[in-house]
Amino acid sequence: MPLRCRTHDKFASLLKPATLASSLVFFTSSLYFPTAIADTVVSTLEDQSGLAITIYNSNLALIKDQRQVTIPKGEHDVEFIGVSGQIKPQTALLRSTTNANTLKVLEQNFDYDLLTPQKLLEKYQGKTIQLQRIDNSTNTALPLQNAKVLSTNNGVIVEVDGKIETNPSGHFIFPALPNNLRAQPTLTTTVKNTRRGKDTYELSYLTNGLSWHADYVAQLKEDNSLDLASWVTLSNNSNTQYRNAKIQLVAGEINQVHEHPKRMDMMMAKSSMIMAESPSTEDLMEFKLYSLPRQTNLANAQTKQVSLFTAANVTSQQQLVFSASPINRYNITSEETQKLKPTVQLLLKNDKKSNLGIALPKGIVRVYQQDSQGNAQFVGEDSLDHTAENEDIVLTLGKSFDVSAERKLLDYKIINDNNKNFEFESSYQITFNNAKNTSATVKMVEHLDGQWTIKQSSSPYTKESANSAAWNITLAPKSKSTLTFTVAVKSR
Incomplete structure (x- = not known):
């Protein structure tokens, strides 16, 4: 089955030339994906049986993606569809969680060139596809024409019957989907398996595009005590979704060797907010690890807020x-x-005696106080660094x-x-x-x-x-x- 896309006849004239390339074409039918070769095993998000994410402060996350997959005995390609679009492929590790040492990874490739009408046209630049035009007076299809794609820069330029046309009306028909163009980010591994049958495999890897930070809301009362609430903001710009994920957060400065970024797609974020029980906290080397008490969904291009903790009547001066x-x-x-x-300052002691005494991740503390009418008014904010138990806190609010x-x-x-x-x-x-x-x-x-x-x-x-x-x-x-x-x- 060929692939079809068409131009917007009525709207093309209204578009600026710079936007025609991205707005010119769209698909009118579902895409046809060529059948994988016999030795290829395809795993989608439907195979997922468990997902754990550890997110660091520095735009870094560790993904542990468990899937139930049937890999035959012998050497095969395994496609993991739906991995992060900003995966660090060199950090990927695939293993069986139930049968150790039965799987050996020989090679892996990360395909992040995602399928869009524009990308599809770019892949066929210099090649001939078909153009289906419509007779507007009778609303009937005209005979197919061969169209050679000359350029996709700031619009589409094709050669049809020896003539050059820009942004032609009608449907483009493609013979097949290029092998290196994916609907979702995909990690392909070549493995050698010593057993057969369904097994649970865990693909773990580091990725950019996931981050978190803490924010604090403090209600200052007449006796100078505070009601303090902390929120965690999770941001996902990794070009994939995460469903029913167990999320852990690491507070502290993790050292990384920074490389030149290869590809970064930043999208406008949607936002949502959920309440949660207080997380458990533990030491992780010289850092703090927070485990959120409930699993959550994190859609692509989404920002989500989760309640970290609340503390009432915190002593301050x-x-x-x-x-x-x-x-x-x-x-x-x-x-x-x-x-x-x-300078107006609030002094706090992060200890149990002051009704606090927990590891506080860095973030912005925003302080409010009620006016004579009982309305909360904003009175200042300051940055809080990572603060261990029993440390002093000084918040500068203004003059x-x-x-x-x-x-x-x-x-x-x-x-x-x-x-x-x-x-x-x-x-x-x-x-x-x-x-x-x-x-x-x-x-x-x-x-x-x-x-x-x-x-x-x-x-x-x-x-x-x-x-x-x-x-x-x-x-x-x-x-x-x-x-x-x-x-x-x-x-x-």
Whole structure:
């Protein structure tokens, strides 16, 4: 049976030339696939008896596709139809799950040139096919004509009866489907089997086109505690579907040797959302492995969200942090007065005592708070890195509106002008203003380069690191407060 496709007579004139190549033809009947050779065993997704997918953060997944297939004894080609369109063929491993060492893989080929009207025409470029025209006045078929395909670039150019035509009307009729053109991505393996009969075979391989990431939604309550929910977003752009798949997720930075991409088809994603029970978590080498509790379908070009976990009444603390220009020999007098706004931060401890204490994959945390009408309002977001149990979490949400400060350089003197050992003293006055109707505790952080000593301070300070000192100041409602300090700095 030949293959047929036709052009759109009524719509071709409306199409731009650049789109004619992809819009010109379509199939009017089901495709005819030539019968496989006698030694070829064909396996489709209908043979699938189990499917497990492990997805990594870095656009990488491990597929374990189990199928029940009858492979005769001896040497045969086995076609696995419906593998990932972005499979890494060099990673493929085929084995029998019930009869070890009975199958030996001799050769494998990955066919990813997928069947489309445009691709079919391209395969017949330079060859002669048939053209079936229709008499529009009588709606009857005219005699078949031979048409040599000259070009498929930005439209179709054919030679018919010694004349050149572009985008001819009618049906194209193809004698057969080219062997290297597939309706679905297909991995063909040449195997030698030492037994006969149906068996369960597992084809495992790495593929691009599958990825996941975590997102968090935090509801901030009046007592500063959080209700935290985590969602996992699964994305499939691998040019195949996955049905009833057991899905596991690996959090962590897996090292990969990056090669030049060979073929990447990105499609607009459909989206869906499902709820799930909390996943089980385990260690995998130096990474974390999450196993989703239920099997799911993941269609091609689909994005799906799955509930990862929820945690109620997570303890958090809000702080306002001021940070000024570093104190060093190069910018000491560049800004004698600075207007400062504090950064709003939420501090959390990832431990059981704080009602959390689980391995958190990296993602974006979006924080909401209810207004006086009880409506949830967005108040900021921050990125969360992979966070192990008992680690501290700092979320930066924005800048405070009602709290501010002014920092002035009151005095500056050089103690030693030796370029190899420059030493100076500087004095500052910082005036904090709290315009809120409630009290506020602020943290003032000064960054100091070189060897430094606080010689005088109107409030106690802590040495946070080799290059920073910090003051915690409590501001009464609708009030101002002043901090003064003098620092001696020795730098090179």
